[in-house]
Amino acid sequence: MNLKGLTSEGFEKLLSEHSMKLGFSHFGATTLRRPFSFDIYRSWLNEGLHGDMEYLEAHAPFKENPQSKWPLAKSALVFAAPYFPHPERLEEFPLKNLRVSLYAQGYDYHFWFKQQLENLCQHFRSLFPEDEFVAMTDSSPVLERDLAHQAGLGWIGKNTCLIHPKNGSLFFIGEIYSSLTLDFEAELVHDFCGTCTRCIDICPTQALISPRKLDARKCISEKIGDWFFGCDLCQTICPWNEKAFKGKLIKNEAPCENKKLLEEELRWILVTSGKQLEKALKGTPLSRAGNFGLKRNALIVAHNQSIRGLKSEIEDLFEHPKLGELAKWAHLGLQE
Ligand code: B12
Incomplete structure (x- = not known):
C-alpha cells in the first residue's frame, strides 16, 4: 500500500465501511x-470567557501548533458520532424527569467513542505499519470544532x-492525528445560519453574547438553572x-411540570x-460530577423549582462541610 499521499477516493474507501459499522x-x-479561528480562541481567553477552565489557557500553544506536541503529525482524520438517540444507553437511566442534556443520557463518550477511535487506530497501524496514529476526543489540546470545520464536517453556527x-x-467530534500526508x-x-437568531434568543442565561461567541461562565452547561x-x-x-430529526427531537424546552416527580428524583439524589x-450512574457523564456535584445541582434545582417537599432533606445537609451553606440558601428560598 502506498504510504504517502492518501487520495480522496482512497480515504473514502478506507473509512466508509468502518465508519458506518x-x-x-x-x-x-x-x-x-494553525486553526483558522485560533485568533478568535486567543481573544476569547484574553477576555476571560473561559472562567475557571484554566486548562483551556494551558492548551493554547498546542492548539495553535499541533506539531509542538505531536512532531510527526501531518493530518487529522475527523469523525462525527451522533448522540441522539444516544448510541450507548444504560439499561435504565435513573433520571427521567429532571432535565439532563441529551449527551449525558447514556455512557460517557470519553470512554466508548475514544475506544472506537483507538480501534480504528489499530486498524490503520496494520495498514500503515510505518506511520503514527493518535486517537483523541474532547480532553486533548485540539481545537476540535475548527478542525472538524476544516475537514468538511460542518459549519460553525451562531450557537458555536x-x-x-x-x-x-x-454529534460528538473525535479525531485521529496521523503522520500520513493527504493528497x-x-x-x-457553507454557513447556513443566515439571519436566524433562535439559539441566541432562547439561551436562558444570555450566554451567547453575540453570534459564535459564548461566555462559558454563563452557559448552563457550566453553571445550572432549572437544568439538572x-x-x-x-x-x-x-x-x-x-x-435532521424530523419531529423526533426531545426538546425539553420547559422543566417538567409535575413537581411530585421532580421531588422524587431530587430526593433520591439528596439522600442517597x-x-x-x-x-447507579457509573460510566455516565453525571458520575463525573461526583456526590458533591450531584447534590449541589439537586439543591440548586430544588431552590429554583421551589420544591417545598424537600425541606427536611435539605435541612439534613445543613452541617455538611461543603454543602452546608448552599443547603441553607436553598432552604431559605423555600420559605412561604
Ligand atoms: C470548553 C468546552 C465547553 C465549554 C465552553 C463551550 C464554548 N462554546 O466555548 C462549556 C462547558 C460551556 C461547553 C458546553 C457544551 N459543549 Co463543549 N467543549 C468544550 C471544549 C473542551 C473546548 C471548546 C473551546 O475551546 N471553547 C472556546 C471557544 C472560543 O472555542 P469553540 O467553542 O471551539 O468555538 C470556536 C468557533 O466558535 C470559532 N469561531 C467563532 N467564530 C467563527 C467564525 C468563523 C468563520 C469560523 C471558521 C470559526 C469561528 O472560534 C472558536 C475557536 O476556534 C470542546 C472540545 C475541544 N477539545 O475542542 C468541547 C465541545 C466543543 N463541546 C461539545 C459539546 C457537545 C458541548 C455541549 C453541547 C454539551 C451539553 N449539552 O451540555 C455544550 C454546548 C454549549 C455551546 N453552545 O457551546 C462538543 C461540540 C460538538 C459540536 N457538534 O459542535 C465538543 C467539540 C466536544 C466533543 N469532542 O464532541 N463546552
Whole structure:
C-alpha cells in the first residue's frame, strides 16, 4: 500500500465501511495547520470567557501548533458520532424527569467513542505499519470544532456548535492525528445560519453574547438553572436539528411540570450515599460530577423549582462541610 499521499477516493474507501459499522454520521480529513479561528480562541481567553477552565489557557500553544506536541503529525482524520438517540444507553437511566442534556443520557463518550477511535487506530497501524496514529476526543489540546470545520464536517453556527446540513449538530467530534500526508483538501461546508437568531434568543442565561461567541461562565452547561445537568436549548431550537430529526427531537424546552416527580428524583439524589449514586450512574457523564456535584445541582434545582417537599432533606445537609451553606440558601428560598 502506498504510504504517502492518501487520495480522496482512497480515504473514502478506507473509512466508509468502518465508519458506518461504528454508527458515525460523517467523517472527513484535513492537513494539520494553525486553526483558522485560533485568533478568535486567543481573544476569547484574553477576555476571560473561559472562567475557571484554566486548562483551556494551558492548551493554547498546542492548539495553535499541533506539531509542538505531536512532531510527526501531518493530518487529522475527523469523525462525527451522533448522540441522539444516544448510541450507548444504560439499561435504565435513573433520571427521567429532571432535565439532563441529551449527551449525558447514556455512557460517557470519553470512554466508548475514544475506544472506537483507538480501534480504528489499530486498524490503520496494520495498514500503515510505518506511520503514527493518535486517537483523541474532547480532553486533548485540539481545537476540535475548527478542525472538524476544516475537514468538511460542518459549519460553525451562531450557537458555536458545528452544524451539518443533513446531520444537525447533536454529534460528538473525535479525531485521529496521523503522520500520513493527504493528497486532497476537504470541501468546506457553507454557513447556513443566515439571519436566524433562535439559539441566541432562547439561551436562558444570555450566554451567547453575540453570534459564535459564548461566555462559558454563563452557559448552563457550566453553571445550572432549572437544568439538572447540561443544557441543549441552543441546539434543539436550531432549524437544522429540527430538519435532521424530523419531529423526533426531545426538546425539553420547559422543566417538567409535575413537581411530585421532580421531588422524587431530587430526593433520591439528596439522600442517597455517594457510593450508591456512583453505582447507579457509573460510566455516565453525571458520575463525573461526583456526590458533591450531584447534590449541589439537586439543591440548586430544588431552590429554583421551589420544591417545598424537600425541606427536611435539605435541612439534613445543613452541617455538611461543603454543602452546608448552599443547603441553607436553598432552604431559605423555600420559605412561604
Ligand atoms: C470548553 C468546552 C465547553 C465549554 C465552553 C463551550 C464554548 N462554546 O466555548 C462549556 C462547558 C460551556 C461547553 C458546553 C457544551 N459543549 Co463543549 N467543549 C468544550 C471544549 C473542551 C473546548 C471548546 C473551546 O475551546 N471553547 C472556546 C471557544 C472560543 O472555542 P469553540 O467553542 O471551539 O468555538 C470556536 C468557533 O466558535 C470559532 N469561531 C467563532 N467564530 C467563527 C467564525 C468563523 C468563520 C469560523 C471558521 C470559526 C469561528 O472560534 C472558536 C475557536 O476556534 C470542546 C472540545 C475541544 N477539545 O475542542 C468541547 C465541545 C466543543 N463541546 C461539545 C459539546 C457537545 C458541548 C455541549 C453541547 C454539551 C451539553 N449539552 O451540555 C455544550 C454546548 C454549549 C455551546 N453552545 O457551546 C462538543 C461540540 C460538538 C459540536 N457538534 O459542535 C465538543 C467539540 C466536544 C466533543 N469532542 O464532541 N463546552
